[in-house]
Structure formats: structure tokens, C-alpha cells
Amino acid sequence: xxxxxxxxxxxxxxxxxxxxxxxxxxxxxxxxxxxxxxxxxxxxxxxxxxxxxxxxxxxxxxxxxxxxxxxxxxxxxxxxxxxxxxxxxxxxxxxxxxxxxxxxxxxxxxxxxxxxxxxxxxxxxxxxxxxxxxxxxxxxxxxxxxxxxxxxxxxxxxxxxxxxxxxxxxxxxxxxxxxxxxxxxxxxxxxxxxxxxxxxxxxxxxxxxxxxxxxxxxxxxxxxxxxxxxxxxxxxxxxxxxxxxxxxxxxxxxxxxxxxxxxxxxxxxxxxxxxxxxxx
Amino acid sequence: xxxxxxxxxxxxxxxxxxxxxxxxxxxxxxxxxxxxxxxxxxxxxxxxxxxxxxxxxxxxxxxxxxxxxxxxxxxxxxxxxxxxxxxxxxxxxxxxxxxxxxxxxxxxxxxxxxxxxxxxxxxxxxxxxxxxxxxxxxxxxxxxxxxxxxxxxxxxxxxxxxxxxxxxxxxxxxxxxxxxxxxxxxxxxxxxxxxxxxxxxxxxxxxxxxxxxxxxxxxxxxxxxxxxxxxxxxxxxxxxxxxxxxxxxxxxxxxxxxxxxxxxxxxxxxxxxxxxxxxx
Numbered sequence: 134x135x136x137x138x139x140x141x142x143x144x145x146x147x148x149x150x151x152x153x154x155x156x157x158x159x160x161x162x163x164x165x166x167x168x169x170x171x172x173x174x175x176x177x178x179x180x181x182x183x184x185x186x187x188x189x190x191x192x193x194x195x196x197x198x199x200x201x202x203x204x205x206x207x208x209x210x211x212x213x214x215x216x217x218x219x220x221x222x223x224x225x226x227x228x229x230x231x232x233x234x235x236x237x238x239x240x241x242x243x244x245x246x247x248x249x250x251x252x253x254x255x256x257x258x259x260x261x262x263x264x265x266x267x268x269x270x271x272x273x274x275x276x277x278x279x280x281x282x283x284x285x286x287x288x289x290x291x292x293x294x295x296x297x298x299x300x301x302x303x304x305x306x307x308x309x310x311x312x313x314x315x316x317x318x319x320x321x322x323x324x325x326x327x328x329x330x331x332x333x334x335x336x337x338x339x340x341x342x343x344x345x346x347x348x349x350x351x352x353x354x355x356x357x358x359x360x361x362x363x364x365x366x367x368x369x370x371x372x373x374x375x376x377x378x379x380x381x382x383x384x385x386x387x388x389x390x391x392x393x394x395x396x397x398x399x400x401x402x403x404x405x406x407x408x409x410x411x412x413x
Numbered sequence: 414x415x416x417x418x419x420x421x422x423x424x425x426x427x428x429x430x431x432x433x434x435x436x437x438x439x440x441x442x443x444x445x446x447x448x449x450x451x452x453x454x455x456x457x458x459x460x461x462x463x464x465x466x467x468x469x470x471x472x473x474x475x476x477x478x479x480x481x482x483x484x485x486x487x488x489x490x491x492x493x494x495x496x497x498x499x500x501x502x503x504x505x506x507x508x509x510x511x512x513x514x515x516x517x518x519x520x521x522x523x524x525x526x527x528x529x530x531x532x533x534x535x536x537x538x539x540x541x542x543x544x545x546x547x548x549x550x551x552x553x554x555x556x557x558x559x560x561x562x563x564x565x566x567x568x569x570x571x572x573x574x575x576x577x578x579x580x581x582x583x584x585x586x587x588x589x590x591x592x593x594x595x596x597x598x599x600x601x602x603x604x605x606x607x608x609x610x611x612x613x614x615x616x617x618x619x620x621x622x623x624x625x626x627x628x629x630x631x632x633x634x635x636x637x638x639x640x641x642x643x644x645x646x647x648x649x650x651x652x653x654x655x656x657x658x659x660x661x662x663x664x665x666x667x668x669x670x671x672x673x674x675x676x677x678x679x680x681x682x683x684x685x686x687x688x689x690x691x692x693x
Contacts (some may be wrong), residue, residue, distance in 0.1 A: 140435075140436065140511075143435055145435065150435075151434055151435055152432035152433065152434060152435065153432065153433065153435055153440065154431055154432060155420075155423060155431055155432065155433055155503075155524050155526065156420065156431070156432075157440070158569075159440045160433065160437070160439045160440045160503070160563070161447075161503075161563070161565075162443070162563065162564075162565035162566065162568070162569050163443030163563055163564045163565060163566055164565070164566060164569050169511075194460070194566070194569075194570070215468055219511065221511065223435075223440070223441075225440075228568075231420075231449075231499065231595060232527050232570045232572075232597070233565065233571075233572040233596055234569075234572045234573065235569060235572075235573050238559070246435065248511050262574060264426055268554065269554075269556050270555075271552075271554070272551075272552025272553050272554035272557070272588075272616070273552050273588050274549075274550055274551070274552035274588060275550075275554065276549050276550065276567070276570055277552070277566060277567070277570075282566055283440070283441070283442065283443055283566075284442075284443050284564035284565070284566045285441075285442035285443060285444070285513065285564070286442065286443055286444060286474070286557060286563075286564045287554065287556070287557070288442070288513045289438075289442050289444050289474075289506075289513045289514075289515060290474070290556055290557075291513075292484075292512075292513040292514045292515075293475060293514065293515050307616075308552075308553050308554060316513055317512070317513060335588075336552070345502045350683065363590075378601050396622065402529065
């Protein structure tokens with residue numbers, strides 16, 4: 134399906150606009166953050182978790198956080214009439230002089246845009262997907278790890294490694310061969326009824342759906358460990374799945390030549406996400 | 414001196430404009446490259462070396478390279494009447510759908526802007542500067558090393574570590590404690606009449622002025638080695654200097670508590686840069 138290149142609706146600092154200044158630091162240096170949020174029946178899903186991550190990112194980058202009430206108001210306006218869609222929030226350090234040094238008086242730029250729902254194939258969620266291992270590594274930097282900042286060239290290069298539409302996602306390793314995440318998703322493995330997901334202290338994005346799954350696991354009494362994982366751990370896993378805010382949860386059925394079953398823990402969590410987030 | 418926030422002249426894809434689409438991948442993911450070029454007497458200085466690096470960056474990112482004749486024409490137009498200034502070229506992967514995957518048919522966006530000359534204090538070049546060591550590390554990723562891409566949050570965070578105007582630059586180390594560069598400059602040390610500059614195979618930007626100095630050293634019979642360097646090497650150096658396309662060469666006179674002389678090799682290279690590039 135060819136999606137339109139221009140989002141459906143956009144507000145730049147509260148004004149209807151599709152443009153920003155070329156002097157914006159978001160363009161000049163990737164100096165900003167973003168959130169990609171599912172909209173269902175006019176509401177942003179997992180909104181509090183998204184805002185919490187945005188807040189953490191602003192704190193880490195010393196970026197002025199947009200006022201909660203301003204965001205709420207603009208999001209309510211944008212989501213009106215959207216039964217299913219995607220809300221993207223970008224917050225940058227705004228317009229500045231040339232040069233890396235942030236200006237103390239800088240005003241952040243906020244860009245809120247509504248995009249069509251991607252219409253992922255049902256088979257990805259129900260049957261599962263094929264995963265590959267990417268060559269592009271993730272650089273390790275604890276100063277940038279976990280937050281969803283605008284420096285995403287590593288993901289772009291990794292996603293550009295394959296065009297086979299039968300492969301839905303690529304696994305990214307850090308420069309020390311730890312498994313970190315997919316290009317656009319987080320990863321869980323299951324073994325003996327427990328969950329494990331990669332430690333993101335040095336790279337990767339701490340996904341909101343990952344957080345939701347960790348919270349649910351806690352509530353359900355499922356042991357879930359955040360820890361360093363390698364390709365050997367993946368090879369020995371009983372179940373694998375990936376997740377993000379839009380896809381929810383997709384079972385992984387193959388990684389290179391290894392096949393994985395559609396396991397019971399994976400199905401349980403997938404059904405729980407559907408029921409709790411997308412079936413009200 | 415307060416510089417204007419908006420550049421003096423801008424061409425976006427050849428048209429006079431100060432704006433780009435919010436759907437441009439340069440903003441969305443930092444998916445692009447840039448060059449910062451000194452203009453002297455209406456000419457871009459070290460233009461061939463800049464274009465060569467831009468070309469290498471486009472190749473690495475699989476980005477369509479703007480046509481040389483188009484760039485030449487636009488740069489000639491923009492530089493008219495500029496006796497001293499800064500030309501910035503940004504090339505992005507252009508507007509696309511949401512999602513990391515580049516579109517095969519994507520058209521790049523080129524943004525050429527003219528900025529006022531920064532008027533650096535004469536003392537920086539003549540007497541030298543104070544350098545500090547930054548805490549923000551550089552992540553190691555050979556896929557992104559050397560090229561001047563738009564993912565510059567590491568430099569932004571490092572430059573935000575100090576506000577003391579008496580400190581002109583910060584030294585950045587990679588996650589394995591190798592010295593790589595300044596936040597906006599490359600670094601050389603001199604010992605026994607030889608030059609050494611950090612290996613940039615895993616991070617850092619391969620500066621155009623660094624390349625010019627390496628070329629000059631070769632022509633003058635000065636031994637210049639590209640190699641891994643640590644803080645210990647710096648401590649034992651006889652001379653240190655930093656360089657970039659705008660500052661030329663600045664001698665480093667202190668790093669934390671260590672003082673360095675204004676050495677003869679540093680002065681020779683500084684004078685050579687002035688004579689060859691900025692005194693025609």
C-alpha cells in the first residue's frame with residue numbers, strides 16, 4: 134500500500150504547518166526526541182508511558198519539556214475523528230546559531246503529526262514473522278541509550294540491508310556482539326516460562342511496549358529479566374517475539390535457519406495486548 | 414557578538430527558502446550529511462576536499478549525490494559578494510514515509526546556506542587555547558566513522574558540558590578511552606618533530622583541515638602518523654594543536670593542569686595554512 138508522503142495533519146508549535154526552519158537543531162544535528170504512538174478510537178495508546186519516556190529524554194538532553202496541558206490539548210485536537218492511526222511527536226532544541234553549543238535561551242520546537250495506520254499483515258501477529266541478523270552495529274554510549282532521540286542513522290542503515298518483504302525485521306547487535314533490539318522493535322525471549330529482554334544500558338531504545346510487557350509480566354507473576362543477551366541465548370530460546378507501540382507483539386518464527394514455535398507465553402502476551410489496548 | 418539566528422542566504426534544492434518539510438528524513442532521523450566550508454574572497458576554501466568527503470559520505474549512506482555542476486552553480490551564486498563567510502551544505506535523503514527504510518526512489522534534499530564569519534578571537538590562533546576533557550563519550554561504529562553525518566547528539570552533549578568562554582574546545586574520547594577529536598575539531602600532537610593524529614576508523618569525523626595538514630606534512634617531509642592515541646600520549650606530547658575548516662589551526666596551550674609551549678612545528682603549520690588558504 135502506498136502511503137501518502139505527507140502526514141494527514143500536522144501542528145508545528147500549535148500552528149497548522151508542514152514546514153520547519155532549516156536552522157532547527159532537529160535537522161542540523163538530530164538534536165531532539167520523538168515518540169510514535171498508536172491511536173485507537175481517538176485516544177493515544179499507552180500515552181502516559183510515552184510521555185514518561187519523552188520526559189526522561191528531555192531530562193537527559195537538557196531539553197525544555199513541552200507543557201503537558203499544551204500537548205494534551207493539541208493531541209486531543211489532532212486525534213478527533215481518528216479511529217485508528219499513528220501520532221508522532223517530535224521535540225527539538227529549536228532554532229539556533231550554527232555550532233553544537235545549545236543556547237541557554239533556546240525554545241524547543243514541537244511537531245505533532247497524524248499518519249495513517251500502517252495496516253500490517255494479520256499474519257505477522259497471528260502466525261509470526263521472519264527475522265534476520267543485521268551487519269550494521271549499534272555504537273555503545275550510555276549517555277544516549279534508552280531514550281528515543283533523533284540520531285537514527287544506525288537504524289536506517291540496518292533497515293537498508295534487506296528488501297525481501299518476507300523478512301519483517303532485523304536484529305541489531307552492539308559493537309561487543311550483545312543483542313540489543315530490532316531496527317524498530319524490542320525483543321524478548323522465553324525459556325522455561327520466564328522472559329528475558331536485552332539490557333539497554335549502553336544502546337537501544339527502551340520501548341514503551343517493552344515496558345508495558347514488563348509491567349504485565351510482573352502483574353501476572355511471570356519472571357522477566359533484563360540482562361545482556363547474545364546470539365547463543367537466542368539460539369537456545371524456546372520462544373521469541375518482538376514488540377513496539379504500533380505492531381503490539383509479533384511472534385518470531387524464524388531467525389536465519391532456526392525455526393521457533395508459536396509458544397504459549399508469546400500467545401498469552403499477544404492476546405493480552407490486543408485485549409487491553411486495542412479492544413475497548 | 415550576537416549572530417543572527419537565520420542564515421544570510423539559503424537555497425533549498427536551488428530555490429530561495431528558509432524551510433523544509435517536516436517529513437524530511439534529515440529531521441526525522443538525521444538521515445543525511447553536511448559540510449561546513451570557509452569562504453574567502455567569494456571562493457569556498459578546500460572545496461575539492463569537502464566535496465570528496467561529501468561524496469564518500471553519500472556512498473557510505475547510499476544517498477544520491479547532488480550533481481557537481483548544480484552544486485558549483487549554486488555555490489557560485491551564494492558566494493557572490495562574500496569576502497569572508499561560512500558556507501554550509503546539508504544533503505538529506507529527502508522526504509519519505511514514516512519508517513526507517515529508505516525508499517529506492519527517494520530524491521535527496523540539498524540545503525546550501527551562507528552564514529557570517531564567526532570572528533574568532535585572534536588570540537586563539539596566535540597565542541593558543543585552553544582545552545578540557547569531556548565526559549560524554551563517542552560510541553564506536555565503523556559504519557558511521559569518518560563521514561560528517563547529521564547524527565551529532567554526542568557533540569551537542571559534549572559541548573554542553575561547559576560554559577566557561579575561556580575554554581575553547583573539549584576533547585572527546587571513545588567508549589574505550591581512545592582520544593578521538595575535539596567536539597568540532599581534529600587533534601594533532603607533535604613529538605620529536607613528528608606528528609600524530611587519532612585513528613578515526615571507529616568514530617570521529619575525518620576533518621578536511623586534518624587532511625590538508627596530513628597532505629602538507631607529506632609534502633614537507635614531516636612524518637605524520639594516524640594511530641590510536643590515549644590521554645597518556647597527550648600528556649607526553651611536546652606540542653598539541655586542533656584544527657578545522659573555519660578556525661584553521663589553534664595551538665593548545667593547556668589541557669586541564671598541563672601546560673604546553675607554542676611549538677615550532679605548530680607555528681610552521683599554522684603560518685602555512687594562513688599563507689596558502691587565506692592570504693591570496
